[in-house]
Amino acid sequence: MINLKENKVLRIILLTLASLAALLFVFVFVIYMVPGIQEMKGTRLTRMLSDPELKKEQSYKKQTSQLTRDVQRLSKKYASFTSGQSYIVINTTDNRFFLYKNKKLIREGFCSSGSYTMLKTEGERKWIFKTPKGKYWIQGKITSPVWRRPDWAFVEEGLPIPPENHPSRYEYGVLGDYAMSIGDGYLIHGTLYKRFLGMPVTHGCVRLNDEDLEAIYNTLSIGSKVYIF
Amino acid sequence: METPEILDNTEKKKLSSGNLILIFAGALLLIFLIFYSIMASMAPARKLKEIETSYGVKHDSEEKTDERLFTDSAYVSLLREKSFLQSKIAMAGTDSIYMTLNIPDSTAHLEISGVSVHSVKISEMRISKILRTGNNYAIQTMLASPMTIASYIATIKKEPLMIKMAPKDTSEFKPDVIPDTTDYEPVNYILDMDNGLRIYVYQEVADSANSDRNNLFFFDLNDRLKNTWQSMKSVTSFKVPEYHPFIKIRVPKADAKIMYRAIPRKGQIAVYI
Numbered sequence: 001m002i003n004l005k006e007n008k009v010l011r012i013i014l015l016t017l018a019s020l021a022a023l024l025f026v027f028v029f030v031i032y033m034v035p036g037i038q039e040m041k042g043t044r045l046t047r048m049l050s051d052p053e054l055k056k057e058q059s060y061k062k063q064t065s066q067l068t069r070d071v072q073r074l075s076k077k078y079a080s081f082t083s084g085q086s087y088i089v090i091n092t093t094d095n096r097f098f099l100y101k102n103k104k105l106i107r108e109g110f111c112s113s114g115s116y117t118m119l120k121t122e123g124e125r126k127w128i129f130k131t132p133k134g135k136y137w138i139q140g141k142i143t144s145p146v147w148r149r150p151d152w153a154f155v156e157e158g159l160p161i162p163p164e165n166h167p168s169r170y171e172y173g174v175l176g177d178y179a180m181s182i183g184d185g186y187l188i189h190g191t192l193y194k195r196f197l198g199m200p201v202t203h204g205c206v207r208l209n210d211e212d213l214e215a216i217y218n219t220l221s222i223g224s225k226v227y228i229f
Numbered sequence: 230m231e232t233p234e235i236l237d238n239t240e241k242k243k244l245s246s247g248n249l250i251l252i253f254a255g256a257l258l259l260i261f262l263i264f265y266s267i268m269a270s271m272a273p274a275r276k277l278k279e280i281e282t283s284y285g286v287k288h289d290s291e292e293k294t295d296e297r298l299f300t301d302s303a304y305v306s307l308l309r310e311k312s313f314l315q316s317k318i319a320m321a322g323t324d325s326i327y328m329t330l331n332i333p334d335s336t337a338h339l340e341i342s343g344v345s346v347h348s349v350k351i352s353e354m355r356i357s358k359i360l361r362t363g364n365n366y367a368i369q370t371m372l373a374s375p376m377t378i379a380s381y382i383a384t385i386k387k388e389p390l391m392i393k394m395a396p397k398d399t400s401e402f403k404p405d406v407i408p409d410t411t412d413y414e415p416v417n418y419i420l421d422m423d424n425g426l427r428i429y430v431y432q433e434v435a436d437s438a439n440s441d442r443n444n445l446f447f448f449d450l451n452d453r454l455k456n457t458w459q460s461m462k463s464v465t466s467f468k469v470p471e472y473h474p475f476i477k478i479r480v481p482k483a484d485a486k487i488m489y490r491a492i493p494r495k496g497q498i499a500v501y502i
């Protein structure tokens with residue numbers, strides 16, 4: 001009787017283990033092996049050839065030369081998108097800039113871009129501080145820029161919002177010696193907070209150190225492209 | 230002496246009926262597995278047929294096309310180049326950021342209006358067999374138009390937005406502290422394209438980075454489970470499951486993050502295979 005009971009327990013244990021192993025096999029099979037099978041041979045595939053007879057045919061020569069012309073035309077068209085004009089590339093993830101002249105990189109360094117902060121008030125007003133991405137161009141160049149503080153600059157500090165053109169809205173010397181506008185109120189300018197360069201801390205503008213700002217200001221002209229990603 | 234023998238016989242009967250149930254269940258499972266495997270292995274061929282129907286040579290057209298051309302390596306190489314350029318030109322016409330994948334060069338690029346703004350070296354890649362060796366004309370025609378991201382899943386946020394409540398007055402105002410820019414998040418994502426293609430971007434994992442490796446394992450497992458579940462649903466209703474041709478690339482973590490954050494939600498991608 002004891003032997004029979006022991007056998008039964010052993011049998012149950014073995015069956016449980018076998019079932020678990022079977023389940024594991026099924027799991028691995030459907031999750032890993034079936035996708036593997038899908039990538040194995042069996043699908044109707046094309047074999048690449050280099051048939052010398054085909055190459056001698058007139059129609060082959062005609063088709064290939066037409067295709068070569070198409071590729072040349074398209075390559076030219078694609079190359080025409082990049083002009084020799086100076087441009088700047090701004091990487092908002094790494095907070096770095098790259099300045100190009102005649103398609104060559106002439107300067108690179110750190111910058112600060114939007115902090116991805118959403119400032120909310122109890123009155124449901126909100127602002128998102130991020131640098132826009134895509135293609136922009138220099139729309140204006142300013143020396144000794146003055147910062148006209150928008151509403152959020154007061155809201156952020158818990159200050160009452162003054163009327164439009166109130167003297168408290170104007171701050172001198174905080175944007176550095178130069179500023180370049182890229183539209184919608186976004187600027188490339190200098191900063192007092194140089195220790196934050198390389199970090200996402202701004203309200204959407206792009207901040208640079210004094211030397212980089214000057215070099216960029218002198219290299220880019222109105223209409224120069226600004227690529228932000 | 231009679232009783233144990235009777236008990237023994239009853240046990241034997243119970244066990245043998247238990248065995249029968251097990252054998253039956255096992256056989257059923259085996260049949261299902263075989264059926265599932267057959268149906269799943271038919272999926273790539275069906276997808277290729279779909280691509281051929283949508284993008285292949287139209288035999289009803291007036292002009293006869295010599296299909297031997299599409300097996301000629303020199304011709305196909307030009308065809309690939311043309312498709313890639315066509316796709317890139319279509320995207321360069323916009324002001325948006327787009328991505329190009331150059332498989333032969335093992336590079337990925339972020340571009341804006343034809344200007345390459347960021348280049349990435351791909352350290353590892355895997356591509357669906359049907360993309361590599363399927364009907365060249367159909368595949369290249371499909372790739373001649375940029376693909377648009379239909380949906381995506383990722384281990385990082387597209388925009389790491391932080392919400393800050395405005396202080397009620399100056400006493401509540403606290404100046405901003407230096408942001409935490411530590412790169413601790415694993416970066417893996419899957420882009421589902423509008424033409425059914427899937428692009429997997431996985432970060433490179435250093436030998437010592439166990440947490441990154443584990444995260445990638447579970448991210449991959451989760452994707453496999455989702456796909457298997459979809460396939461199971463199709464197979465149980467006697468349909469060939471959906472197959473998504475894929476491109477899996479592995480790039481440095483920082484680059485994977487840059488690419489993901491740069492490309493718009495409905496961004497476009499061109500592939501050169």
